[in-house]
Amino acid sequence: MEKMVKTFPQHKCNWLKGRFAFYKYQEFWNIQEFLEGGILAQQSFKARPSDVFLCSAPKTGTTWLKALAFAILTRHQYDESTSPLLKTMPNECIPLLEKDLEQVEDNHKNSCFPLVGTHLPYSSLPESILTSNCKIVYIYRNIKDVIVSHYHFLREAAKLPMEDAPFEEAFDEFCEGKSWCGPYWDHILGYWKARLERPEIILFLKYEDMRKDPTSNVKRLAEFIGYPFTIEEEKAGVIESIIKMCSFENLSNLEVNKYGKHRAKESNIAIENRHFFRKAKDGDWENYFTNEMIENVDKLIDQKLSATDLVLK
Numbered sequence: 001m002e003k004m005v006k007t008f009p010q011h012k013c014n015w016l017k018g019r020f021a022f023y024k025y026q027e028f029w030n031i032q033e034f035l036e037g038g039i040l041a042q043q044s045f046k047a048r049p050s051d052v053f054l055c056s057a058p059k060t061g062t063t064w065l066k067a068l069a070f071a072i073l074t075r076h077q078y079d080e081s082t083s084p085l086l087k088t089m090p091n092e093c094i095p096l097l098e099k100d101l102e103q104v105e106d107n108h109k110n111s112c113f114p115l116v117g118t119h120l121p122y123s124s125l126p127e128s129i130l131t132s133n134c135k136i137v138y139i140y141r142n143i144k145d146v147i148v149s150h151y152h153f154l155r156e157a158a159k160l161p162m163e164d165a166p167f168e169e170a171f172d173e174f175c176e177g178k179s180w181c182g183p184y185w186d187h188i189l190g191y192w193k194a195r196l197e198r199p200e201i202i203l204f205l206k207y208e209d210m211r212k213d214p215t216s217n218v219k220r221l222a223e224f225i226g227y228p229f230t231i232e233e234e235k236a237g238v239i240e241s242i243i244k245m246c247s248f249e250n251l252s253n254l255e256v257n258k259y260g261k262h263r264a265k266e267s268n269i270a271i272e273n274r275h276f277f278r279k280a281k282d283g284d285w286e287n288y289f290t291n292e293m294i295e296n297v298d299k300l301i302d303q304k305l306s307a308t309d310l311v312l313k
Ligand SMILES: Nc1ncnc2c1ncn2[C@@H]1O[C@H](COP(=O)(O)OS(=O)(=O)O)[C@@H](OP(=O)(O)O)[C@H]1O
Pocket: 056, 057, 058, 059, 060, 061, 062, 063, 064, 067, 091, 145, 148, 149, 150, 152, 153, 246, 247, 248, 249, 251, 276, 277, 278, 279, 280, 281, 284
């Protein structure tokens, strides 16, 4: 598999001093380890109709969505003082299809745990997910904050200080579509088009909307994945407790997320958990973008998403 991936078009990120390479497969750029796992999943994964996929382009709110979905699903087993989320980072509570296939298959054999994460674009999802009519939750976020989040995450992964990783170059590459699972707009468009055809199995959530109105979005999420809150639960404040437990403030201050390491055994992709919890600030892009960048990215998004009702600016 490694040999095959090396034959795909390669892009070495200049702004990361070439420490990171993306490979292009089925029109999207990905990191070698995740691409190999994605191809393996395409070849062998057999979805169950009850599986629920939490799909996202990187840096759009994946970790938050995973925490919320996990807390919703396990609320009868655990409360906010016993939840595994207090000791395990959310991305390890829910396996990623393209990296943790064995765990997903173990869950199929040994439990009825339905949640699976993936960054794969819609067009690269294993066929069985689509033919089994599995439910899909897709989270997206405004492109400007994603560009900044993506910049810092990859910069930290490459262990480069900001002065050695020019933001302008990272911005240009992202806008050329050369980002992790990019082009970002095509990632969104793939799921968006699929939702038009199959609205009953695809739920779209927007990061900024979830920030503004977490209660109704968490309710929508719970209903969609088949674990709706009862009136008694609503009255007892269960939704608010889940929102509080999964908040950035709470999760980012937990020991595991401050000092733990994600995929610690895989030296190529191991990274400190704290890098998944940076600032979570809407509009942080204002600290990075020049007027020219704002104009360019707005034009790009107008051009790419004009046929949709999506607001990405
Ligand atoms: N609980 C919670 N609530 C709100 N926001 C949160 C939360 N957890 C993580 N974050 C912010 O999400 C950004 C990381 O995106 P992802 O989780 O999609 O990253 S990844 O794809 O899993 O690598 C990253 O955004 P930035 O801070 O703007 O970089 C995180 O800080």
